[in-house]
Amino acid sequence: MPCPPSEAQLPLMGRLYRNDLSDGEIRFVDVTVASGLRATGYGMGVATGDIDNDGDVDLYITNFGSNQLWVNNGDGTFSDRTVAAGVGDPRWSVSASFFDYDRDGWLDLYVGNYLDFNYSNQQVCGNEERPDYCSPLHWNVTRDRLFRNTGGIFEDVTEKTGIGNFFGNALGVVAADFNGDGFEDLYVANDSMLNLLWMNDGEGHFRNTALLAGAAVNADGHPEAGMGIGVADHDGDGDLDLFITHLSRETSTLYVNDGRARFSDGTANAGLAQTTFPFTSFGTAWLDYDNDGWLDILTANGGVLGSLHPLAQRNQLFHNDGAGVYEEIIPGNQNPLAQPRVSRGAAFGDLDNDGDTDVVISNNAGPARVLRNETGQNAHWLGLRVLSNGRDAHGAVVVAQTGNGSVRRRVQTDGSYASARDPRVRFGLGSRDTPISIRVYWPDGTVENWPELAIDRYHELEQHHGNTLKQ
């Protein structure tokens, strides 16, 4: 049984915890009250980005009900700018993404909406003795929303851009340039419906190409219960691949990009079919947990259906062998990954600044868990905060020359499930202990490089401060 909330926590609302890292020890302090944040909606997820280019991170909270935009005042407090900014979408939203689709230097916002559910159209499935949740297909879906940032105020461009032409019951959302044309596209994981791949034509329009692109359904042609999304160049071939989590008995699915935003289902090839088949997975990301230079996968698992089946499941960590094949690392009993829980969101970042990726996992009916990575610090690494216009350069691609050849990582805060992540990028270097050259492909199309950066530490790379390679 979950503990009842303490009086101090009432009324129930989203909480803001500040990481007061001290001597390498992570210490979170609840600063909700002092911050002025009043996230009293029925919270679902968060997206982060600097919407006003003032150098601090703003917060968008998705709700079952109207969403909220909290603008960071830069002094530890936030102001509710939902109405003024025009982004209080009243639908049931889960995941959202800040990205700059028109390359005007302002972060735009995509909001994934789930179902047209409310208390007056609720349904119960199963039978009288064993009531259960219904499939999402019992409800109508609602349209996602695309908001264009016009300088801190947003314009709803859903219809104008073509985004309103197709829709599903979105749970996962990620922005990335899938065809390498320099413009951020969108991928939306829908729950038991066709996923959407919105290709950005660079002229303000999007076109859903998911089905022909091979990214709408799995290899058998089946739509799956899309939840969380990982996006990264998992095979090191220079393009962005997708990893989508699903219900048990569906497998999570790896969509491998051929560089032209044409995907093939590589799940079996990567050894991910059997290992993911028994689990219902939500939050996920590619992360190089052991800093060996190859991206591994973590999934936050927990069931949803079937009152007799245990909902609690262990989380999973898959190690990439360097040839694109993943093997599950079965944790010992004491390892927190082994503890069965009903996990949902997973946020990834280096919480203790030791150069590896830690994870915060939210759990249903239980406290969130902070999983501190004690493995990656044993290898060499390089960490970068990549800034443009004074803010994290969402969508910038960073390429490092490492022992594994050219390795590319993206600056992003979106993906996973209903979660936002650390925008800093990290390169695992294994045993390599010499400086690394870095090239940054900025969202505006320019390219710069920074030669010979010292390893085992973080650097801040600001646009226009490197050696220009392409203007």
Add this chain to the structure above:
Amino acid sequence: MRLVSALLFLMVAATTPAAGTGPRAVDLPETDFSELKLDAQAAQRFDELQIEIRRKRRIAPAGDLAALYGELGMLYHGYLLFDPALLSYENAAYLDPSDFRWIYLVGVVLQHGNALDGAETAFRKTLELNPGYSPALRRLGDVTLAANRLDEAEYFYDAVLRLLHHSPYALEGLGVIELRRKSYRRAVQLMETALEQAPRADRIHYSLAMAYRGLGDAESAREHLAQRGHKKPGAHDPLMMEVSNQGSSAYTHVQRGLLAAREGDYEKASGEFATAVAQDPENQDAHMALYDSLNRLGRTDEARAQLDTILELFPDNAVAHYQKAQQLDQAGDTERALVHYRDAVGSDPGYVRARYYLANKLMESGEFAEAAGHYATLRTALPDEIRILYQLGLARLASGDCDRALDPLETAWTANPRQYLILVALVRAAATCPAATAAQRQQALTLARELHGNQHTPDTTETLAMALAANGGFEEAIALQTQLVSPRGAPHLAANLRYFQDGQPAPSAWPPDSRTYRSPPPVADG
């Protein structure tokens, strides 16, 4: 692997046959079959087999006992009881390792549970015992393909093709292998041939589309994408046919149907549900599932007929009444839809969705007082639902119960002060209801001014005029209302103007036939 839910296992006395080597035969659980609703014949067969096994376990030759276990396993398997089926088959295979059937069925159950390594071992053993057994070859193709061992999978599907010329299943498997190898032309050839052999196997279309895409033929790819589905090519598997014939209770067919539906194969699902209905016409779950699957298949006439059958057999089935009401509603038959909505609520007073639609339909039909009663009941069940509060307020306004409209509208507004529609309704209610206090009227005026300041529309203008009149500001109200009156405008605009000119507030928030009452816009969508 997990047993089908809700089965109670009670271990019975140990059964330890002496014969054989390797892992010993294990005890079988005794199963509570009450939930399966077995027909008498099947229940008797289960009992007989278990009794016979107990009786013979120490005296019968191993082969005889193996056959009994095998038969019991098939019975369990037929009823989708996978755990005891597996134990039974394993016992049979242990007792008679020379009979390929039992080890093959071990593999089938393991494959169902995605235990592919174990399944592969079992199918390979099957082939050692029966080298030409095509179902084992085909399944080895499947499990090696699942493991992405393409050369081995090709070997097995080729072997199937040598035995069963033109097997669409094997052709599809080979096509998928070529697709993964990026040999698109060959993949297209193989899958086109598979489709020729099994035109209804629409699962093939997706892989075929991907192969055409690989060839750069986007048009053919799109053509096949449009035809994609879930139906697999048929496969020759006599033992599994036998297993399927074992499980013949309505419950089993419903379960099989649900499994098929989950895979999107509604064709197969509807067949299973229809069989269940035929076997047990009293089974409401089967009837409803059949209706649902027919609907999803787009077989609307059959679905409609099935729904009528359900209503005939189960006149108290609230869900069926609700579905019927929806059907009639969509066809524009409001009168009959109302009858079924009422029946749905009558059969299940806690059926919130049906009551909500009933109330909406009553509003549409102008039966405002009855609608208000239903919204009030819904408010008790869902006190925080703003939509209900708003519509209750409107229903009371429309039915002339203006004074009691204020409370739900105020509650809705407090919960969501930025919602335009609620704001307008609240202002108009406060401006027209005699029971509104002076403070409420004053607050209405403040809100109306704010609203009108933000947005100049005929709606906000009239709302402000009403609020002004309610507070004695007739001069300004007349000026605003005059802007709205035109020769072709709604008559109530001129009527309200006359009231203001006579120094009286507007008599009602909206005229009785207003669309706002009959078809209120959804507040959730702002």
